[in-house]
Amino acid sequence: MAPNTTASTIVDPFADHRWSESSRAPHIEVRDVTVSFGAYTAIRDIELNIARGEFVSLIGHSGCGKSTLLNLMAGLGRPTAGTIRIEGQIVEGPGADRCMVFQHHGLLPWLSVYDNIYVAVDAARRTHSAEEKAARTQRVLQAVRMWDHRTKKPGMLSGGQRQRVAVARAFAVAPSVLLLDEPFGAVDALTKRALHRELVELSSIVGSTETVVMVTHDIDEAIFLSDRIVVMTDGPAAGIREIVDVPIERPRTLADVMHSAVYIELRDHLLALLGDDEPR
Amino acid sequence: MSALSEQRVAVGLRIGGRHVEVPAAKIARSIAVNVGSMMAAAAILGFIWAMATATVGDDLPGPVVTMKTFLSLISDPFYDRGPNDKGIGLQLAASLWRVFRGFAVGTVVAIPLGVLLGANAVTRRILDPIVQVLRPVSPLAWFPIGLVTLKSAPDAAVFVVFITSLWPTVINTAFGVSSIPQSHRNVARVFEFSPATYVRRVMLPHSLPHILVGLRLSLGIAWVVIVAAEMLSGGTGIGFYVWDAWNALDLQRVISAILLIGIVGLLLDRMVSIIARRFEYPEVP
Incomplete structure (x- = not known):
């Protein structure tokens, strides 16, 4: 991926993928997906194609079923109707091609930071040698600046540090699809900026992650990171209200994005779409 | 200072x-x-x-006279003058050894039983009634069963310890295993942990604090029960010692033994809680 890394410019790993291969079969294909829990319908008739190399955000109010949709892609749930395909294969359960960063980090509290990553690497790459797995664990921990904290347990870390480890763990198993479920929802605004930067850096260092789907309710985060933003309607029976393109050149820096006219326009548009006064 | x-x-x-x-x-x-x-x-x-x-x-007897007896008992705890006259240390050791055996076998049975109860709805449906029916049975009611199967009164006491020390461990293990948060299960699924990894890295570490609470309660019950069981079984042990002292109408020895039983019980409890502390981990908010 993009080779030039200087201190001032952030290399955007998603730069070369965008749209370039989208004319072919979508990497993730959501077709007529409905999820019901008994009489309650969470999401209804969702249609969404995500191209290989795209970064797509799902945005909407709490309870609009965006996490439900993400869980379906992860294989943690099955649609009541419709299908989800990844690389043309119907998703029937979790797979090594996908990985997820959980909303509440999902780290195992009894394992050290190092062991949390190593266990995941070990499970995903059973055939690799112990040295390779250790090297990979070290690489991702260094990338998120958590190597010095490797012996600590998650309970001794700050919220931002925990989320860093959770992101590192997902990258450590080198999935081609990365699913992020409000990964930075629990961290403060300043830490969040740093984590966004690290997410971008990490994908250039560790590579192999092609497509990213992120659930968020942070408009700025969605604009900065995404190629497209899927705005969902409120539940029950949530659907897609609009899919918004983010036509900002990559690589992006936060300053560029914040100062572009497109950003302000997009932000207003998204705010209007998500605003409470907006009719359904 | x-x-x-x-x-x-x-x-x-x-x-x-x-x-x-x-x-x-x-x-x-x-x-x-x-x-x-x-x-x-x-x-x-x-x-x-x-x-x-x-x-x-x-x-x-009042505290002062009893204390004199108490001190003389613990000043020479390990003398052995034949089967009917042994130091109180030897009696305690005999009881502890029985508790240890019954408790050890109980642990080996109780933890897997608890895992089966907690991990799976089908096994829970089958095993739960068995546990619920056997659990409230008074320990000494098991004594004849132990006697008839093991053909030995001291071993029957071990059997009583075994069967009554099962339940707290079974129930707490089952609770630990069944209370694994969905988020941890999801992590195991998404990262495709093998069943062995799941047991070793998720199920056991999460359940261990609960299991240790169960073991602590079980050991406490075992120590309570052994005294009663030895009153029935006779021969050696602190329970037998109390009964023997009572038959000699030596209440100073009875009360001294009561104090020692209490102190040993306290030490056992502390021992398990010190072990349990080793397996603690900081809670994550």
């Missing part, structure tokens, strides 16, 4: 897995507080006891 604090003496301790330097003055103060409160507790107990002997229980 003031001299110590001026010298800034510090002692390295491990607290919650972290190395902490604690000033010696602080330690000295904490020891003084502990010793002081223990002496206060002993004084209150002694006072109630003395009041009881002075008023309602004038057949009971």
